[in-house]
Amino acid sequence: MISVSRMKEYGVAFTLDREKTVWLEGDRVVMLDRRKLPEKVEYPSFRDYQEVARAIEQMVIQGAMLVGYAAGYGIALTAVKNRSLPKERLKLELQKAATRLRSTRPTGSDLFSVVDESLRVAYKAIDQGDDVGSAVADYVRNLIREEDSIAKRIGQNAATLLEDGDTVLTHCYAESALIYMFLEAEKRGKRVKAIATETRPYLQGARLTSLALKEAGVPVTLICDSMVAYCMWKGLIQKYVTAADRVALDGSIANKIGTYQNAIAAHEHNIPFYVLSYSGPDKNTPVYKDIVVEERDPEEIFYIRGVRIAPDGIGGYYPAFDIVPPKFISAIVTERGIFAPAAMKDYWDSRRT
Numbered sequence: 001m002i003s004v005s006r007m008k009e010y011g012v013a014f015t016l017d018r019e020k021t022v023w024l025e026g027d028r029v030v031m032l033d034r035r036k037l038p039e040k041v042e043y044p045s046f047r048d049y050q051e052v053a054r055a056i057e058q059m060v061i062q063g064a065m066l067v068g069y070a071a072g073y074g075i076a077l078t079a080v081k082n083r084s085l086p087k088e089r090l091k092l093e094l095q096k097a098a099t100r101l102r103s104t105r106p107t108g109s110d111l112f113s114v115v116d117e118s119l120r121v122a123y124k125a126i127d128q129g130d131d132v133g134s135a136v137a138d139y140v141r142n143l144i145r146e147e148d149s150i151a152k153r154i155g156q157n158a159a160t161l162l163e164d165g166d167t168v169l170t171h172c173y174a175e176s177a178l179i180y181m182f183l184e185a186e187k188r189g190k191r192v193k194a195i196a197t198e199t200r201p202y203l204q205g206a207r208l209t210s211l212a213l214k215e216a217g218v219p220v221t222l223i224c225d226s227m228v229a230y231c232m233w234k235g236l237i238q239k240y241v242t243a244a245d246r247v248a249l250d251g252s253i254a255n256k257i258g259t260y261q262n263a264i265a266a267h268e269h270n271i272p273f274y275v276l277s278y279s280g281p282d283k284n285t286p287v288y289k290d291i292v293v294e295e296r297d298p299e300e301i302f303y304i305r306g307v308r309i310a311p312d313g314i315g316g317y318y319p320a321f322d323i324v325p326p327k328f329i330s331a332i333v334t335e336r337g338i339f340a341p342a343a344m345k346d347y348w349d350s351r352r353t
Contacts, residue, residue, distance in 0.1 A: 155180025172256035251341025252288035
């Protein structure tokens with residue numbers, strides 16, 4: 001999330017800092033348990049890459065970029081735990097950790113890129129005789145700091161798409177770029193408000209988005225996931241903005257389940273849908289058909305925060321993400337500028353704004 005120092009530029013305080021959300025501390029990876037927010041602030045620690053992987057799978061940490069950072073620290077932790085091994089044995093252990101961590105969340109492309117680069121950094125440190133754990137941990141920490149700068153530029157670009165008096169619908173938690181978008185719009189004299197969906201089954205919108213927007217001073221209203229089309233029909237929403245867990249080169253995106261149906265409703269009501277992309281299109285994902293949609297344990301939809309809400313003996317289905325085709329997307333906002341979905345291939349040839 002946004003660092004306190006960055007947020008002070010906008011004259012507000014913010015208590016949830018990315019560097020205090022996941023980090024390597026000695027021979028443990030520590031994470032803020034996002035499942036417990038906003039009632040509790042708890043920091044469980046994890047002793048090896050298997051525990052880190054299970055924490056990612058069990059939603060202790062949430063958000064496309066953050067699960068990538070957690071996985072990167074899982075690589076660093078593996079190096080710390082196995083620092084006495086010969087070089088080739090250590091490389092084998094790191095490769096095992098990377099394979100396990102890649103398997104945790106198949107839809108988000110950021111996790112894969114962080115794991116791959118963490119492995120490259122680790123191998124280089126091994127070959128040079130450097131401290132491998134420190135090298136990988138430094139890489140992840142620097143990535144977190146760089147991403148805050150990227151998020152700020154995305155927010156600045158996205159703010160140009162908002163108009164005075166807009167109410168913006170958002171789904172799931174689009175992280176710091178969303179907050180910067182609202183704050184930058186306010187700096188430019190635009191009075192804007194937010195509507196957040198609750199985002200079943202883990203309620204990221206109710207717990208994380210609403211909390212972050214409230215602490216940033218943005219007026220926010222919470223609605224149930226099933227209320228979106230009606231609110232659009234009533235004229236209560238002027239823009240629709242989410243993040244994306246993966247952007248394909250054809251301009252399609254994968255994001256939290258429910259994003260697609262909201263995009264269809266927005267299209268029907270002539271409401272622009274803007275996507276915030278932290279890392280641009282995935283070079284290894286040419287078209288939407290190449291996106292693997294994670295299907296999670298159906299048991300998870302039978303519960304809300306540990307309380308069962310459904311009867312025994314029924315079936316369930318839980319795809320954690322869906323895919324939005326380019327025709328429903330008005331623009332994809334990056335730190336390098338604002339792109340039409342059909343122009344996402346140009347991202348890698350463009351310069352940062």
